[in-house]
Amino acid sequence: MARADSINKPRGGKLRGREFTAVGYVRRSTDRQEQSIPDQKHSIERYAEEQGLKLLRFYVDDAISGTSTVGRKAFQTLISDAKRSTCEFGQIIVYDVKRFGRVDNDEAGYYRHILKTHGVEILYVSENFTGDGTDDLLRPVKQWQAREESKDLSKVTIRGLVSKATNGTMSSESGDGGGWWMGGAPPYGYDLRYESRSGEFLLVLRYMRDGSKQVLDANWKPVRVLERGESLAVSRRDRCKLEPGEQRRIETVKLIFQMYVKERMGFKAIADALNRQDIPSPRGPEWASHYSGKWSLTTVRAILVNPAYSGDMVWNRRTDARFHRIIKGQAVERRGVVGRRLEPNDESDWIVVRNAHKAIVQRRTWERAQQLLKQQPSSKAQRGINPRTGQNVNDRAPNGGWTGPRAKFLLSGLISCSHCGSRYEGYTRYAKQRDEQGRRIKSFHYACGGYIRHGRTTCTLGAIDQEQFEAAVIEAILDAYAQFRGRGHRANSIIAAMIEQQVGADRKATTKQRRSLEARRKKIDTITRNLIDSLSPANRVQVDRRLAELETERQQVEGKLESLERMTLSEQEFKTLIRETIAFAKGLNSTLNGSDLDQRRASVRRCVQGIVIDRENDSAAITIRSLPTLTDGMGEALSIEVVVPLMRRRRCRSPKNAPTAASVARVATRHRGH
16 A cells, blocks of 8 residues: 655654544446445545544545546535635545546646645555655656546447447438437337347337336337336347337327427427426426426427437437547547537537438428428527527627526525426516616516426416525525524534434434345345256246346445445544534624625525425415535424515516615514424
8 A cells, every 4th residue: 555645653642733634535437347435435444544644534426427527526525625724634545546536637736736735635545656756757647547548438438339329330221220229218209129139129118207117018018117217137239229109109299390390389389288288298307306297498399309200310419528529430539628518519420320210200391390490490599699689699798797597596496486386597687777878777586487488377477586585585594593603602512412313313214224225135135046046948038037137126225235335424524514514504694695606505505405485475485404414404494484575577676776685574483393
């Protein structure tokens, strides 16, 4: 094992100071062959003990690629904590260079420099670093090797995908030269027909709107159901193609094309018509929380532009890869990728397999729909015109204003409508009056997304003034946590006691769940041994199929056990949780009323579980956690009702004439269990 870069143990006596205090950072991507999270933790703990370091806690990024630091929440939290003036640790221990990240040397050096300037060193458990000047030579080499491994894997993966899509050709008129499905959920109206390499039928897989999947036999009869998150055990050599599925879904797709091409209805009108007929949408809220279960204009448009409905398989229309993109069927390195990676590809680079599967709509109908989309876009925004100002979007300054509603609105994603269940979204209104510069006066609100996306058949606008409502919510949070913000030991004792009580309950539930999973794993092992003992030429096919199912189930059980282990707090992590929760509560007032929007948004989400707008009673029910803990889901809920005025469209006022939050908000708090 490597020695610490800067640790010199004193002769005798107790270790003191942050230079002898460390935290661990562990990471694993989706590759199952990588070092597991528990193994990394055990290695780091053993290393810290050997080096005489006090290990405070772990920062964990699981199932996250290390090719970038973007999206690695635990890593970013680690860097932020290290930069604090009150940082408790002077060492960060990682298993190897790859765990710190498969980033390039510039990015790795940038973060190492930040940490070093704040007095924090990075220690590697399994690298051959000696703590002298040769480390500065070896470290960049190993970092470069880790990055190149990811690049090589990317190129190999792309080559396999191109081969799977085209079967050696870039296009095919017969439908026999490729056109295999490239992965993910099939388009609405289609199922996936699996077959072996030799063309033997295996099964049909149908995706349901709740996220589950039905396994069908050759007669389209259900065999079993795969619950959400459960994978299908098939060989890598098996492949699948799109197959027209349930008749009602097929008729719905045909109806959408008919309404758009023949009746010339717009996206929103089509969605409204489908909702009036109570036709189930492709995905419901059981699939994911952001799906409403209603048809929306974006869902309608996604069907109209999808070439799969004409029988073609089109792949590589966009790229989101970090290292390579496909040009002329070859993997070409992407350079200068900064920020958002998703980009459209040139049409000449699309991989098209004509007549790859059975069409749901006639090709002529689909082509006509594409012509209408280009000639008669449904909104000025699609023609490049700002519908509010009439100005061409290409004439606007590229860096003016914000890039989306979530960038400005503090409570985005937390508010829902009691009438339709949809989320409230940021909404901008333009008054008829103009300011001194001749610009129309803007006012900002929260409004029902059900109305915005699905029309009046779902809900009404129900706009609420942004500034007033956010001020009322902040006031409610501070009022709920007033007992935690007092001086002295009483507030600290209350927080510590509440966390002790909740963590204790969580530990009991975790222990019970672990015992159940371990019992299930033991039972799976017993069944597996019995099947192997009974194996014979006569039952080999059935036994192999059952063994594959058991192996899949065992992997799921192992994954859940590993998740439970990550969720269990150590004694040191528990003490740190109490200490950091107390510090958060003490600084809550200044944070919520500060100027840093990102910090304010993060603090609100640690306090507020959800907000429900009840327009009939002109009120908002805010569900606040019993204390602002650092672990999601901890904290009993207490109900806080904030009475707010609902600004109607006709009564829209300019910001300078809007009443203050103090004059319109009345906060009433009811504590449950306190």
